[in-house]
Amino acid sequence: MKEFISLIIIIIFTGVIYYAIGPVAKKVEGHKFIPNHHFTYSDIPPLKLKGNVAKGKALVFGAGACIGCHSIKSVGIAAPMSPVMAAKTYGVVPPDLSDAGVLYSPKFLAAYIANPVKAMLLQHRYNAKNGKVFPMPAFAGAGGNKQQEIADMVAYFKSIAFTKKISPKTAFVDSCGRCHAIRFDKWTQIGFIPKFKNNLQKLKFELKVTQYQKALKKYKGSLPPDLSTILESRNKHFVEGFMENPQNYIKNTAMPRVGVTAATANQIEKYLFQTSNPEHAQRESLGRGIMIYLFIFAFFAYLWKRSIWKDLH
């Protein structure tokens, strides 16, 4: 009985310390819990107009001038310049738009085309006061109803995004990859590190990465961090919330609101988790085995003890 009470006392003290320096301390330290809103983007009005795919296509290729900067590989439009050139020109490579119709929330995409700075919540970096201009111009309209024209373009992007469910890797590469590297998966901002035939090839590639990063650093003020261990150094809730609205977490951060849908965000998180925790499935199955073994071990240890102590008491 006494033994049992000692054990209870130990468990209580351990529990109090664990709880106090864990959850309680976090609260006190003012890590205020910032609720996430499941990528609903309530500040952006819903997209009411129905778009016309053919008209949208004409705008994207014509008055919108989108392909002057962006590639749309799924319909055979290559990038007008190399990533390094693009970074030197714009600060960052304009992303491929093949999957734009599923990556981004449609109403975000519409708001973004109309006013990129506002949609990305980067007014603190680009405004009339400091005179800086965002590399992608706001769509000025092609002479008709601008809102309708934007809806048409969105409809077009939706129509070409034939892959209904994009893979975790593509989701990351297309929406975050132009700024963030993942060295654990050999991803650099300009692509996956290929196999090199010789050292010269390797040095050439590294030179390109360095040039790209230099331009990106100038564009954003700092090099966006490699996200290989972000789920460990932060956590799932943070990454999710940060993606949804970076300004909620870091005031005036240079990281844009990217405007992904909840499904895309889910895929991105999956990718981040898989790259940093490839052992997950093994942990589950091996873990179960180890636990079962230990229960059996403890049970036999108990039987052994009982058989020996029966002569002692």
Next chain:
Amino acid sequence: MAHFTKATSLHDWMNQRLGIDTVRRVMATEYWIPKNINFLWAMGMVLAVTFAMLLISGLFLLMYYQPNIHLAFDSVNDVIMRQVPFGWLFRDIHAVAASIVFLVIYIHMLTGIYYGSYKKGREMIWISGMLLYVAFSAEAFSGYMLPWGQLSYWAGTVITDLFSLGSLHAEWLLHWIRGGYTPGQPFLDRFFALHVVLLPLLVIGLIGLHFGALRIPHVNNQEGEEIDFEAEAKKYKSGDKKGSKVIAFANDFMSKDMFVVGVYLIFFFYLVLFHNGFALDPINFIPANPMHTPASVEPEWYFLWSYDILRGFSTNVGLIAFAFAQGIFFVFPFLDRSPNAKPASKRGIFFLWFWILVIDMTGLTIMGKLPPEGMYREVGVMFAYIFIALFIILPFITKFEKKV
């Protein structure tokens, strides 16, 4: 010269050369342990098992770890965690064991204090135990430097800063310890050497000393009863196992230890496999960056109580209070002037003293985690004063204790 005869069996052959029967008798079958003990006496074995796990998992980590400031982070977080088969398991075992070993050490220490197990010939057990505590602290700290993350770098900076000794401005000492003005490659190299060679050797040596120190006084028991070991052993050997107050280390004591170890391992591996987040600070998953100080640099939970004493005061006073807190436990056997080596429950006011100490150290641990502002600071400082006061009054309250 010894006389050797033709061996009748392998056992006999070994016995003539190594005296294995004698070793077995001395170390196991006739190493007497009091019968009246509870599971808290198994904590030493739990510690030994935990250390063995640190040693084995550490050895595997060592096969892949790169002590280089450019490679260290990825050698741990990429190579060991992602590429080496079962590397993640060894790292999680190592990290969880390094944290849990302190929980068990504190339980072990407080058990010793509660039952007065540092008195009447058991002083060396206590002192060697304290040396082990210090060696483990150094081991844990040096281990934390190795992944070369943000916490490695900045905790390394903050802790080595203590060696400039406040107003003494012993910068020469600080730079000598760091191997440079700020932590860099020489810093990582020396902590690597300490962590994987010198300190583990020291720990192993100290464990030997600790066990050796136990041999003559024997372990204490639940009632603090003085046992005539020779007489009781005779009773045991004559077959009166039930009447004897002693049991043999093996298999009597061992069988109980193994059961406790078995239960402990369930708890331990549950943490390793499914709940290991507490063991590694998230900040250390960001590679070291000398240009960017992280928002918070906090010690691991097991250093919080002394950390809170350190920061409760101005720099110089804090350092002295910190040294006091670290050193005072060493002389515990000599501060306790009581004639009794009995459990605290039989020692009147000392019982109260003990629980105040436990609550005070718990309080310090919690306050050490909270930001040192406003009320938390004041409460923390109050706990620090209580801690110091407890040890100042200890000789007086124990001196007047009645013999029981």
